[in-house]
Amino acid sequence: MLxxxxxxxxxxxxxxxxxxxxxxxxxQLSFDGAVFRLKSGWELVRGLLVFRLCALPGLVRRxxxxxxxxxxxxxxxxxxxxxxxxxxxxxxxxxxxxxxxxTVQRLRALGLRPLLAVxxxxxxxxxxxxxxxxxxxxGAVLGCVGLSAQGGPQPMMQLKVTALMSxxxxxxxxxxxxxxxxxxxxxxxxxxxxxxxxxxxxGVRVLxxxxxxxxxxxxxxxxxALMGRWNRTQPWVWNTYxxxxxxxxxxxxxDAALAERQGFCFGVKLVRGAxxxxxxxxxxxxxxxxxxxxxxxxxxxxxQRCLDxxxxxxxxxxxxxxxIVASHNEASVSHxxxxxxELGIAKDGGAVCFGQLLGMCDHVSLALGQAGYAIYKSxxxxxxxxxxxYLVRRAQENQSVLQGxxxxxxxxxxxxxxxxxxxx
Ligand SMILES: Cc1cc2nc3c(=O)[nH]c(=O)nc-3n(C[C@H](O)[C@H](O)[C@H](O)COP(=O)(O)OP(=O)(O)OC[C@H]3O[C@@H](n4cnc5c(N)ncnc54)[C@H](O)[C@@H]3O)c2cc1C
Numbered sequence: 001m002l003x004x005x006x007x008x009x010x011x012x013x014x015x016x017x018x019x020x021x022x023x024x025x026x027x028q029l030s031f032d033g034a035v036f037r038l039k040s041g042w043e044l045v046r047g048l049l050v051f052r053l054c055a056l057p058g059l060v061r062r063x064x065x066x067x068x069x070x071x072x073x074x075x076x077x078x079x080x081x082x083x084x085x086x087x088x089x090x091x092x093x094x095x096x097x098x099x100x101x102x103t104v105q106r107l108r109a110l111g112l113r114p115l116l117a118v119x120x121x122x123x124x125x126x127x128x129x130x131x132x133x134x135x136x137x138x139g140a141v142l143g144c145v146g147l148s149a150q151g152g153p154q155p156m157m158q159l160k161v162t163a164l165m166s167x168x169x170x171x172x173x174x175x176x177x178x179x180x181x182x183x184x185x186x187x188x189x190x191x192x193x194x195x196x197x198x199x200x201x202x203g204v205r206v207l208x209x210x211x212x213x214x215x216x217x218x219x220x221x222x223x224x225a226l227m228g229r230w231n232r233t234q235p236w237v238w239n240t241y242x243x244x245x246x247x248x249x250x251x252x253x254x255d256a257a258l259a260e261r262q263g264f265c266f267g268v269k270l271v272r273g274a275x276x277x278x279x280x281x282x283x284x285x286x287x288x289x290x291x292x293x294x295x296x297x298x299x300x301x302x303x304q305r306c307l308d309x310x311x312x313x314x315x316x317x318x319x320x321x322x323x324i325v326a327s328h329n330e331a332s333v334s335h336x337x338x339x340x341x342e343l344g345i346a347k348d349g350g351a352v353c354f355g356q357l358l359g360m361c362d363h364v365s366l367a368l369g370q371a372g373y374a375i376y377k378s379x380x381x382x383x384x385x386x387x388x389x390y391l392v393r394r395a396q397e398n399q400s401v402l403q404g405x406x407x408x409x410x411x412x413x414x415x416x417x418x419x420x421x422x423x424x
Pocket of ligand 1: 115208209210211240242244271272273274275276292293294295296297299326327328329355356357378398401
């Protein structure tokens with residue numbers, strides 16, 4: 001039996017299930033690269049170089065070998081300096097807390113907010129050294145809470161559950177565990193709860209990442225439990241929904257209805273999804289149906305339906321349902337801006353914000369920031385050696401996005417050319 005809220009959710013759901021609206025550009029937003037005037041000459045050159053190299057699939061595929069060979073040839077110091085001046089400098093906030101603070105200040109001066117992420121995660125089959133590894137990660141994640149708390153208004157951070165709980169356990173999905181596995185489950189839940197408590201005390205919202213389909217049910221279970229415990233008055237814990245999954249809209253609707261029934265606030269990070277190639281390969285190898293939408297267009301359609309559902313929920317009560325549109329897609333961003341206007345959702349009220357990766361699609365991020373929207377840049381940080389494997393994996397997973405940086409490269413080139421022409 002649905003209550004008043006449930007019926008309302010059904011209506012919003014119905015609206016979102018219809019044919020998606022076309023996505024015209026937000027009236028006051030222009031992604032023409034004029035905002036690149038805010039970048040230094042060196043940042044323009046570095047962006048051009050890094051995007052050009054990242055768009056070469058052969059190079060990205062062989063990156064781990066190239067990195068280890070170049071490290072041996074150049075020596076650790078020179079190798080580190082070159083990377084800091086290029087890939088690391090483009091996509092990473094820095095190594096130490098003071099370096100991260102400098103990056104954060106620089107972003108804030110441009111109207112952008114930090115969304116810090118500790119680049120630690122575990123996949124099934126990667127053997128870590130027992131509870132100690134996860135306890136060490138707990139310290140790093142608590143450090144991230146502290147740094148995020150100093151990051152400006154409405155601070156947020158990203159959290160990977162598999163940094164604090166074994167991916168193997170998540171895949172097993174908590175059924176029929178041995179006594180040792182049960183002890184690890186309990187320790188993991190305590191870690192997750194402790195980190196959340198510290199984040200709530202520091203006023204930091206925790207955005208839990210979605211990962212592979214074989215661990216996601218466990219991640220969602222844990223995240224919904226944390227939401228039920230901590231999101232009584234506002235959404236401190238947010239879950240991530242990957243719209244490339246065929247069942248995304250159904251799961252999103254079910255979880256929103258659960259939040260409504262149980263009386264907890266619902267925070268959502270809406271993404272298209274990062275593990276396309278691996279998901280398809282696994283489905284082929286293990287002989288189950290591909291869980292992803294068959295085309296990019298179908299994923300876009302799914303993204304917009306989920307987005308429309310969430311924007312309706314936010315318009316109804318922006319205190320109890322909040323959303324981060326974590327996408328570089330200009331059509332999705334423009335559509336959100338237009339619907340926010342139509343639904344009367346404030347630009348920077350905290351209920352709807354945007355997220356993009358540091359060093360990616362700055363023409364979109366800066367345009368949003370300059371127009372007064374709440375826009376966060378997802379920022380990994382840490383030592384070069386620790387962050388590089390993470391960056392390489394992200395570059396391999398996001399090949400389709402990196403190959404689509406042609407527009408950004410053109411805009412960077414135009415701005416460089418404009419400056420060169422103005423030189424006496
Ligand atoms: C702040 C932030 C947080 C993020 N957190 C997560 C997270 O927790 N979990 C996660 O998985 N990802 C996460 N991502 C990554 C995200 O899922 C996307 O991989 C990335 O942002 C590219 O999507 P887009 O909407 O920006 O770009 P677009 O270029 O519009 O879309 C590219 C995406 O479309 C989909 N796609 C492309 N080709 C096809 C095809 N043939 N068939 C079906 N679908 C296709 C893929 O998902 C691909 O990544 C995050 C991204 C950001 C910016």
